[in-house]
Amino acid sequence: MNTSADTAVDPGAAPCAPPAAAPRRKRFGLLSRILLAIVLGILLGLVMPEAIARVFTTFNGVFSGFLGFLIPLIIVGLVTPAIAELGHGAGKMLAATAGIAYLSTALCGMFALAFSLLLLPRMLGDARIDTLANPADSSIAPYFELQIPPVFEVMTALVLAFCLGIGLTLVTKGALQESFVQLRTIIVRIIEAIIIPLLPLYIFGMFLGLTMNGQIWTVIGTFLTVILLVLAMTVVVLLAQYAVAGWAMGRNPLRMLWTMLPAYATALGTSSSAATIPVTTACAKRNGVPDAIADFVVPLCATIHLSGSTLKITTFAVAIMIVTGMPLNVGALVGFVLMLGVVMIAAPGVPGGAIMAAAGVLTSILGFGEAAVGLMIAAYIAIDSFGTATNVTGDGAIAALMTRFSKGRVSGDLTTQDHPQLHGV
Numbered sequence: 001m002n003t004s005a006d007t008a009v010d011p012g013a014a015p016c017a018p019p020a021a022a023p024r025r026k027r028f029g030l031l032s033r034i035l036l037a038i039v040l041g042i043l044l045g046l047v048m049p050e051a052i053a054r055v056f057t058t059f060n061g062v063f064s065g066f067l068g069f070l071i072p073l074i075i076v077g078l079v080t081p082a083i084a085e086l087g088h089g090a091g092k093m094l095a096a097t098a099g100i101a102y103l104s105t106a107l108c109g110m111f112a113l114a115f116s117l118l119l120l121p122r123m124l125g126d127a128r129i130d131t132l133a134n135p136a137d138s139s140i141a142p143y144f145e146l147q148i149p150p151v152f153e154v155m156t157a158l159v160l161a162f163c164l165g166i167g168l169t170l171v172t173k174g175a176l177q178e179s180f181v182q183l184r185t186i187i188v189r190i191i192e193a194i195i196i197p198l199l200p201l202y203i204f205g206m207f208l209g210l211t212m213n214g215q216i217w218t219v220i221g222t223f224l225t226v227i228l229l230v231l232a233m234t235v236v237v238l239l240a241q242y243a244v245a246g247w248a249m250g251r252n253p254l255r256m257l258w259t260m261l262p263a264y265a266t267a268l269g270t271s272s273s274a275a276t277i278p279v280t281t282a283c284a285k286r287n288g289v290p291d292a293i294a295d296f297v298v299p300l301c302a303t304i305h306l307s308g309s310t311l312k313i314t315t316f317a318v319a320i321m322i323v324t325g326m327p328l329n330v331g332a333l334v335g336f337v338l339m340l341g342v343v344m345i346a347a348p349g350v351p352g353g354a355i356m357a358a359a360g361v362l363t364s365i366l367g368f369g370e371a372a373v374g375l376m377i378a379a380y381i382a383i384d385s386f387g388t389a390t391n392v393t394g395d396g397a398i399a400a401l402m403t404r405f406s407k408g409r410v411s412g413d414l415t416t417q418d419h420p421q422l423h424g425v
Contacts, residue, residue: 034381037204042220045211050140053212056205058142063202064370065148070190071360072150072157077187078357079158079343081180082303083165096405097297100398101305102341108237108307109314109337115233116318117328123225124322140212154364158343191356199377206374218323219375226319227383230312234390237307245397248404249288256287260396267389273302276392284399290406297402301395306344308390309354309380313340316379317362320372336365354387355380 045053152160168177210216238257246253263280267273277299284294314337321328339361344354355377362368362376380387 033200034203034378037200038207038378038382041204041207042211042216045208045216048208048212050212053140053208054143056201056208057140058144060202060205060209060370060374061142062146063198064374065146067195067359067373068363069148069150070187070195071356071363072152072154074187074191074357075154075157075343075360076161076164077180077183079161080165080168081177081184083162084168084177084180093296093402093406094300097300097398097402098304100401101301104241104394104398105305105307105310105341105344106338109310109340110334111237112230112233112311112314113318113333113337115229116315117330117333119229120226120315120319120322123229124222124319140209154360157360158339158364195356199381202374203378206371206378209371222319222323223379223382226316226379230315230383231386233311233315234308234386237311237390238393241307241394241397245287245400248401251288256396256400257393259283259287260393263396264389264393267392268385273388273392273395276388277302280392280395284396287396287400289396289399289403293402293406294399297399298395301398302392305395305398306341306354306387306391307394308387309344310337310340311390312380312383312387313355313358313362313376316376317366317368320368320375321366324372326367332365336361339365 164180168180207216210219239253242253242257245251245256249256260280260283263276263283266279267276280302281294281298284298285291289297314333317336318328318333320326340358343361344357359373359376362373368376
C-alpha cells in the first residue's frame with residue numbers, strides 16, 4: 001500500500017498515469033458486433049426474402065422467451081448476495097458509501113427523467129410509431145413459438161431477493177449465503193457464455209424486422225436524438241459531482257475532474273467498471289483521497305454506483321414510450337428510477353450487464369414488451385462505454401466525499417484485502 005506521502009497532490013499536475021498498462025480493448029468486441037448487427041439488419045431487411053427472415057424471427061422468439069425466463073433468476077441470483085454482502089464488513093463506512101452511491105444514482109436518474117420529459121417531446125417532434133411491431137402479427141411471423149414460463153414473476157423475484165438479502169445480514173454467514181454466491185457465479189456465467197454472445201444475433205433480427213415492417217427510420221432518428229441528449233447530460237452530471245467533490249476536498253473541481261481523465265478513458269476502452277478499478281483508485285489517490293478510503297470505496301462503488309447507466313436507461317425508456325404512444329405516468333417513472341438504482345447493484349461486471357438486470361423493471365413497472373426491451377438493449381449497448389466512463393469517474397467523487405465525512409479517522413481495515421466480497425465486481 002502506498003504511504004500517505006504518495007497521495008500528495010501537485011495542483012498543477014497533469015492527470016495521473018495508470019499504475020499498469022490499461023486493459024486492451026478487444027478488436028471486435030461486443031459494441032462492434034452490435035453495431036455490425038444493426039447495419040446488417042437494416043441493409044438485409046431491404047432485400048431479404050420473407051421465408052429467410054422468418055428464421056431470425058423464430059430465433060428471436062426463442063431467445064426472448066429464454067431471457068424472460070432468466071430475468072427473475074438474475075434478480076434473485078445477483079441482488080440477494082449483493083444485499084447480503086453490504087451487511088457485512090466495514091460497518092458505518094460501508095453503509096455511508098452505499099447510501100451516497102444510491103443517492104447519486106437516484107438523483108442522476110431523476111435528473112434524466114425531468115429533462116427527458118421536458119425536452120424529448122419537443123426534440124422528437126412528430127416521430128411516432130403506433131406500436132413496435134410484433135413479428136407474430138406480420139408477414140415475418142416465426143415458424144414456431146416456444147413458451148418458457150418463468151419460475152416466478154419479476155416483482156416476486158424482487159421482493160424475494162430483498163427479503164433473503166436483508167435476512168442474510170441478520171444471521172451468521174454460512175452455507176445459505178455461500179449457496180447464493182455460487183448461484184451468482186452460475187447466473188453470471190450464463191450471461192457471459194450465452195446471453196451476451198447471442199445478443200448481436202438478437203439485435204440483428206430486431207432491426208431486420210423493424211426494417212421489413214417500415215419502422216426503422218423513425219427508430220434511427222430517435223436513437224441519434226437521444227444519444228446526443230444523453231452525452232450532454234453526462235457532462236452536466238460529472239460537473240455537478242465534482243462540484244461537490246471539490247467542496248469536500250477543498251480543491252479545484254475542474255482540476256480534480258481532469259485528474260480522473262485516465263479512468264474515464266480506460267472505461268471508454270473496456271466498457272467495464274471492474275477492469276478500470278486500478279486506474280480509478282490511482283486517480284482518486286492523486287486527488288488527495290487517503291489510501292484506505294480509495295482502496296475501499298472505489299471497488300465497492302464499481303458494483304453499486306451506476307449513475308451514468310441509470311441516466312442512459314431512463315432517457316431511452318422515456319424516448320421509446322414517447323414514440324410508441326405509451327402513457328407517460330410520472331408516478332410510475334419515478335418508481336422505476338428508484339427501483340432501478342437498487343436492481344442495478346446486481347449488474348455483473350460484463351459489458352451490457354446493467355441492462356440485463358434492468359430488463360425486469362422495464363417490463364414489470366413500465367410495461368415494456370419484447371420489441372421495446374430489445375430496442376433498449378441495442379440502444380444501451382450502443383453507448384455502453386460512455387455510461388461506464390461516467391460511472392467510474394463518479395466513483396472518484398464519492399471517494400472524495402467519503403474523505404470529508406471520515407474527518408481523517410481512517411483505519412487500515414477498510415481495504416478490499418480484508419473484505420474479499422468487494423472484489424466480486
